[in-house]
Amino acid sequence: MTTKSHDDLIARRRVLGGAATALGALGLSGWAQAQTSATTPLAAPAAKPLPAYAAWKNPSAVVVHSATTIETRRSAFGSSVITPAQQLYIRNNLPAPDAAIVENRDAWTLDVEGVKQPRSLTLAELKTLGLETVATVLQCSGNGRGFFPSKPSGTPWTVGAAGCVLWSGVPVRNVVAALGGLADGAVFITGTGGEKLPEGVDPLSVVVERSVPIKALGDCLLAWEMNGEPLSLAHGGPLRLIVPGYQGVNNIKYIKRLAFGSTESKAKIMAHGYRMTPPGGQSSPDQASVWEMNVKSWINGPLSDGGPVKAGLVQLHGVAFGGTRAIERVEVSTDGGQTWQTARLVGPDLGRFAWRQFSLEVKLAPGSYQVASRAVDSAGQVQPAERVENAHGYNNNSWRDHAISLAVA
């Protein structure tokens, strides 16, 4: 029911240290890591090793789907509000750039276009223009794809392609003001990632470039720090565009260019990728893009994967978020949604872009329970029972899909 801690990691590293090094010399370090993952409390669908750029993650808190897709286990979220970097998910659309880019962070440059005085700014210069910290839910728009019976292609995330983290950086509006304000006709904010593009293909077909509506300008941040540490390469360091309340793909890692203009990016990832395409249909730019997150919640504990929960008093807990809107309330059901009780919001409120923790104390007799949660945001939007079917498995906020089976004995 709980993930391994630092303490367990230490013990394991001690045991594996010698063997891992020897195997590394033989090019077999993946094998040692797979053995390591065998000590995790929950069965992993595939015990792949952590990739080198994310080797500092807690291997027992995550499921490694691939080198660029790593999911937090539901059991690892715990009951605090912030997701530590060691257990935060990763979803990279391209391999991470060379680690050299985080060696001299302050020298990183960002081109700013579509302002009255367009220019290049170093990270050192950006740091002089302002300082803000914002807590946001970071979530892959495909989080919950694993619950689609249609099995859309893409990583079958359940709940763990999400986390709530703190970002420090400069508000984008400060940067715009320092460069004379927006040029005329700004309708979209477009960020371009600094990943190295594969050769021999049309750059537009691979570049990570996304546009969001200009209304997000007041909330956006150019962040160089996450959870109190310099932003890691794995999460977009040295500089990442944060669009609070928007699905993860809009939060451009290694941002090299920030442009304000009248049209959306023509990059494939914007024009065709991440669109709400009808089942069986083809993606096209006229379909809705995955922008603001919708209202969503799920239960994180207790879980009975490792054995039944003891009958009697039980503290059900989970997380709830409303994208750009605050959470108004959360209801919890132990009978698969036939009846609901209002849960208590617990812990500090980190602002409307963060998730809230909730808890409900229930008395459970031995048996089997379908435990679900249903969040309501400040605009009265209610988390729906059913997902919106779509070809690529985006934006799943169905409370039914996110319910858990709880065995009590």
Add this chain to the structure above:
Amino acid sequence: MTTKSHDDLIARRRVLGGAATALGALGLSGWAQAQTSATTPLAAPAAKPLPAYAAWKNPSAVVVHSATTIETRRSAFGSSVITPAQQLYIRNNLPAPDAAIVENRDAWTLDVEGVKQPRSLTLAELKTLGLETVATVLQCSGNGRGFFPSKPSGTPWTVGAAGCVLWSGVPVRNVVAALGGLADGAVFITGTGGEKLPEGVDPLSVVVERSVPIKALGDCLLAWEMNGEPLSLAHGGPLRLIVPGYQGVNNIKYIKRLAFGSTESKAKIMAHGYRMTPPGGQSSPDQASVWEMNVKSWINGPLSDGGPVKAGLVQLHGVAFGGTRAIERVEVSTDGGQTWQTARLVGPDLGRFAWRQFSLEVKLAPGSYQVASRAVDSAGQVQPAERVENAHGYNNNSWRDHAISLAVA
């Protein structure tokens, strides 16, 4: 000006991996770790290795004074509000217990006395009684001792024996209610740590047992999680008493016994230790104990230890806290306290027990500046210019002592 990140750690571990393992076999792993620390950006007063129970800490974010006293570097606090576990200070009064105690966390037992129905509770039982999350400043009462010209004995902490962290656990008041309420005559809450005591000495002379006034009852927590992870052995896992707003020593690690009674503990650490003893005097129980923290703040950046800061716009930032009281405002001076400007409070407000970040944008010409900060709490208490002199170097909240010299070029 910044601490090393995860990325740097990975690079270093790759380089050192083989050597460290080989040296470990020779019992020389401390040597390799000392070499590691040589890559830190700031000169360390003593590049001691991290002790085994805290080997997962970020070695470049901390100064290891001893195996039981580890300080966060001022440059490592960054500008977010939460202190990650990897860089949080450690001050243990006794060596940490054997790691076996965190192997089966739910089996840990706590004796509760001074309630109507005294009994032993397992951690599994405690988890059924409630769930709360609170952000608190955790600070050693000797933080700032390093600024006393009298050089009191004890670790010469500067600012880094402090952090702001999230705790999840059960409110102590819930536990009291579940056990029938307080017995008559409860004036103090006494917590006893589960460290193994050295043999052949009077247990009262060494046991970590502290009492706080019963008025703290409404805020206290029995915590099993810190910053979203199971509480590590290094920080008191599996179970720690959290007394929000009180100096660190009152937050009993590995808590084995929680008692409500009419008198303070007779343990030496309570009766004679941690008292506000006049300079040159002897400690005695009639002197004030280090309980509530006083109002305090300091600047965390930018720092010019690694070279002067560039002239022009500068974003000065730091942290401020008021113990049990919220921060009302923070003022910043760049001329050693002759003139002050009100800083901006930035980032989420995590409640009155957490610290607030503050920032002030200033334009600095080349030169040398004495940068200080001065916090005011919700009761109007102003952080003083001078420390209260005392024999053991406790409770230093002098803004003058905490000021930094900033070189600008």
